[in-house]
Amino acid sequence: MPLTYLVSGASSGFGAAIARRTIADGHRVIAAARRRDRLEGLRAELGERLLPLPLDVTDRAAVATLPASLPEGWREVDVLVNNAGLALGLDPAQRAKLSDWDTMVATNVTGLLHLTHAILPGMVTRDRGHVINLSSTAGRYPYPGGHVYGASKAFVMQFSLNLRADLVGTNVRVTDLEPGLVGGTEFSTVRLGDPARAAVVYAGTTPLTPADIAEAVAWVVGLPAHVNINRIEIMPTCQAPGPLAIKRRER
Numbered sequence: 510m511p512l513t514y515l516v517s518g519a520s521s522g523f524g525a526a527i528a529r530r531t532i533a534d535g536h537r538v539i540a541a542a543r544r545r546d547r548l549e550g551l552r553a554e555l556g557e558r559l560l561p562l563p564l565d566v567t568d569r570a571a572v573a574t575l576p577a578s579l580p581e582g583w584r585e586v587d588v589l590v591n592n593a594g595l596a597l598g599l600d601p602a603q604r605a606k607l608s609d610w611d612t613m614v615a616t617n618v619t620g621l622l623h624l625t626h627a628i629l630p631g632m633v634t635r636d637r638g639h640v641i642n643l644s645s646t647a648g649r650y651p652y653p654g655g656h657v658y659g660a661s662k663a664f665v666m667q668f669s670l671n672l673r674a675d676l677v678g679t680n681v682r683v684t685d686l687e688p689g690l691v692g693g694t695e696f697s698t699v700r701l702g703d704p705a706r707a708a709v710v711y712a713g714t715t716p717l718t719p720a721d722i723a724e725a726v727a728w729v730v731g732l733p734a735h736v737n738i739n740r741i742e743i744m745p746t747c748q749a750p751g752p753l754a755i756k757r758r759e760r
């Protein structure tokens with residue numbers, strides 16, 4: 510049976526790849542993001558089974574009126590992919606901009622919460638649905654300059670597990686996806702503000718691709734209804750968790 514997905518952050522990176530894969534698998538996608546032209550491009554590419562939805566997830570009023578504001582026939586969301594998110598800056602916490610911290614929390618935490626709050630009750634009423642949250646390995650393994658970005662993703666991970674605690678006994682599933690290094694997206698350009706600096710992040714590596722993340726989404730949704738994948742941590746083979754840092758005195 511074709512499912513209706515709502516994918517936030519569908520104008521780029523993982524979100525666009527998830528939209529492409531989901532449509533190829535025969536489902537429908539409400540593609541949400543701020544950049545309307547990108548969404549219209551996806552619609553032109555993927556056809557009428559993709560509904561462009563210009564949306565800023567930090568716009569509380571716009572998110573609160575979902576799904577009632579969706580066109581007839583698109584209001585019953587089966588799969589919510591909370592993917593919209595960003596990192597800003599890589600300076601140490603003591604030199605970070607407070608406005609960057611605020612934007613990361615507003616998008617990665619509050620935006621995700623508000624979208625979930627708008628969509629989840631309908632899923633419970635229908636007794637079917639799947640919430641897929643994009644966390645990150647940054648939510649589990651600290652690194653210099655990760656401060657609020659990593660903390661926001663740790664929030665997403667724990668919120669996902671806590672949602673399951675409330676939803677047990679319903680047929681609504683929740684999965685937390687925790688990717689490591691993934692190339693082919695705008696993530697590092699947004700973070701560093703410069704495509705040349707962003708390219709250095711992936712130099713000499715074979716990172717994961719947005720298609721790998723879309724594959725994970727297709728897998729967890731396609732499993733039988735009695736199977737809930739709680740968390741998936743995915744890294745490219747060239748990456749691994751590192752040792753704890755030790756700063757030694759000069760002799």
Ligand code: NDP
Binds near residue numbers: 566
């Ligand atoms: P991209 O920068 O390519 O995509 C981010 C998407 O989020 C864009 O479509 C952007 O669209 C959207 N977005 C940002 N802010 C808002 C907002 N306020 N309202 C609505 N949409 C918004 O990054 P990725 O595809 O790499 O990242 C997707 C998710 O995966 C993020 O949550 C990221 O933290 C996470 N992640 C990324 C990893 C990586 O290495 N790339 C690894 C682990 C997790 P627009 O600007 O049009 O609004």
Ligand code: 8X3
Binds near residue numbers: 646647688
């Ligand atoms: C993105 C992965 O390691 O750049 O969430 O934080 S990382």
